[in-house]
Amino acid sequence: MRSQVQEMTRRALAGLALAALFLPGAANASFLSGEALDTAANVLAWFVLIVMPFAAIGAFLYVHVLPEVIAERNNHPQKHAIKVLCILSLFFGGMLWPFAWLWAYTRPTLHRAVYGTERHDDYYLDMDAKARAGSLTEGELAQLRLELAGMAAKGPLSPGMKQLAADLDANALAARAVAAASEGSK
Secondary structure, three states: OHHHHHHHHHHHHHHHHHHHHHHHHHOOOOOOOOHHHHHHHHHHHHHHHHHHHHHHHHHHHHHHHHHHHHHHHOOOOOHHHHHHHHHHHHHOOOOOHHHHHHHHHOOOHHHHHHHOOOOOHHHHHHHHHHHHHOOOOHHHHHHHHHHHHHHHHHOOOOHHHHHHHHHHHHHHHHHHHHHHHHHHOO
């Protein structure tokens, strides 16, 4: 019985091998044929020759600008230096790009130790504009005053920061005076 099963299996495999021998004659390499195949090949070739290089260059540039965008979004104090490193990376074939990427994501602890802040001056000027518009809460204003006081303790403030600190102090005094006047009228 076992030998009959083996014999039938051997014959079935031989039949499948013989059938497979005749199948490649009916197979097509593409679902297109003739003129349609030539047209599709031409369109694909032009796409690869014209569109793909521009897409590759665009992707290369976008990837090299990402550290600058990240530094800008995080108000990194050395965002201008990161931007320069990104530009230099373009000229050196991308070899400096990993350094710019790492630098954009690092916390500037030494900058905080020296200057008292981990943010670029532009952040504080934006906060000044928000404070003038009245869109900051009292807690955010207090935090801003605290950060500016910490920066002033580490060293002299830039003229813009001095003006911001003076404006915040004047606004705080005015708010206290308004609060005292409203308490006195009750």
